[in-house]
Each structure stands twice: as C-alpha cells, then as structure tokens.
Amino acid sequence: MFNTTAWNRIRYGLYAPVYDLVAARAFRRARREALAQVAWRPDMRVLLVGAGTGLDLAFLPRDVEVHATDLAPAMVRRLERRAAGLGRDVRATVMDAEALHFPDGHFDVVVMHLILAVMPDPAHGLAEVRRVLKPDGQLCVMDKFQADDRPAGLARRVLNGITSAIATDITRQARPLLEAGGFVIEQDTPVLAGSLFRALLARPS
Numbered sequence: 616m617f618n619t620t621a622w623n624r625i626r627y628g629l630y631a632p633v634y635d636l637v638a639a640r641a642f643r644r645a646r647r648e649a650l651a652q653v654a655w656r657p658d659m660r661v662l663l664v665g666a667g668t669g670l671d672l673a674f675l676p677r678d679v680e681v682h683a684t685d686l687a688p689a690m691v692r693r694l695e696r697r698a699a700g701l702g703r704d705v706r707a708t709v710m711d712a713e714a715l716h717f718p719d720g721h722f723d724v725v726v727m728h729l730i731l732a733v734m735p736d737p738a739h740g741l742a743e744v745r746r747v748l749k750p751d752g753q754l755c756v757m758d759k760f761q762a763d764d765r766p767a768g769l770a771r772r773v774l775n776g777i778t779s780a781i782a783t784d785i786t787r788q789a790r791p792l793l794e795a796g797g798f799v800i801e802q803d804t805p806v807l808a809g810s811l812f813r814a815l816l817a818r819p820s
C-alpha cells in the first residue's frame with residue numbers, strides 16, 4: 616500500500632527539509648567508499664538517479680559531467696542549491712527513475728545510492744539504467760540489502776512492513792536483482808552496519 620511511486624514523491628518531498636540531518640553524516644563514509652570503486656576518467660558523463668539533496672556531489676571528481684534526477688521537486692531544489700554552493704555545474708531534473716528521458720547508451724557511470732530499496736519496482740528502474748548506460752559503463756550502487764544466500768526471515772519481513780511504510784524496503788537482495796537486470800557485479804563491499812549496507816560496482820553483462 617505504501618510502496619508506490621506516488622507515495623514516494625509525497626513522502627520524500629516532505630522529508631527533503633530534514634533529509635541532510637538524517638543522511639549526511641550517517642552515510643558519508645559509505646558513499647565515499649562506493650564512489651571510490653568507480654574507475655573514473657576525465658570527461659565521463661555521470662547520472663545520479665534518485666539523487667536526493669545531492670549528498671554524493673562532494674565525492675565526485677570535478678572533471679566529469681554530472682546529471683542528477685529525482686522524483687521529488689523539493690529534493691531537486693536542494694540539490695541545485697548544493698551544486699551552486701560547491702561551484703559545480705550539475706544538470707538537475709525532476710524525473711522518475713522508471714522513465715528516464717535520456718537516449719540509449721548515454722552515460723559512462725550511473726549512481727544509484729539508497730534508491731533500489733526505495734523504488735516499488737527496482738527491476739524496472741534497473742532496466743532503464745541499463746538502457747541509458749554505455750555497454751562498457753559502470754553502475755555504482757550503495758544500499759541496504761538482505762544477504763544474497765538466504766531470503767529474509769519472518770522477523771525481518773515483519774519489520775519490513777514498518778520500514779517500507781516510513782522509507783525503505785529491507786528485504787531486497789542485491790545479487791539476484793542486479794544479475795536478473797543484466798549486470799555483472801565486479802565489486803561488492805560491506806560499508807555500513809556490518810554487511811547490511813553494501814557498495815556494489817556492476818557492468819552490463
């Protein structure tokens with residue numbers, strides 16, 4: 616009931632004013648480690664999907680072209696302010712990750728931080744990302760995942776009813792999701808809360 620794109624637009628719009636208070640410090644190291652796994656080159660074209668207030672911007676190289684999208688206009692406005700404060704030229708747009716308005720094979724790197732567990736249909740989002748990524752592109756994911764080798768147990772599924780209503784799913788499994796989406800995982804690093812939060816680097820298979 617709560618896990619719909621319409622509801623996400625409303626709730627993340629409401630969370631926008633306080634998002635940095637909750638997420639800036641807590642995920643600083645995790646997002647830095649995730650982005651450090653990318654093989655950066657000058658002039659790469661980079662897309663942040665579900666970019667929120669732009670907390671990743673500070674950890675991106677200065678010599679890449681950055682595009683950022685988010686469902687919630689209030690998030691995008693904050694991201695634009697952050698980009699201006701950092702002196703970065705970022706093309707920020709309100710856009711649904713399930714319907715990206717970019718041509719096929721347009722990006723060298725796509726960053727999905729803390730969004731695969733939020734979207735109601737992550738497989739659909741991954742299909743769009745695979746479409747806009749170049750064949751040799753890199754997908755950088757950082758999120759909370761259930762272990763790949765076993766499905767979520769009863770307690771976690773019950774807790775998921777609460778976390779999904781507030782913010783995010785805690786039962787998704789990274790490897791099955793990415794592999795079914797046509798990606799090969801090259802790096803998979805636990806980055807926060809034991810192995811709950813992982814940073815993955817993947818390429819189209």
Ligand SMILES: C[S@@+](CC[C@H](N)C(=O)[O-])C[C@H]1O[C@@H](n2cnc3c(N)ncnc32)[C@H](O)[C@@H]1O
Nearest residue numbers: 623627665666667685686687690711712728729
């Ligand atoms: C937990 S926040 C993560 C924000 C940012 N990536 C970060 O790492 O701080 C999830 C973000 O995904 C956005 N979002 C949720 N569903 C989306 C969708 N279908 N398309 C684009 N953005 C979406 C929300 O508006 C919110 O800003």
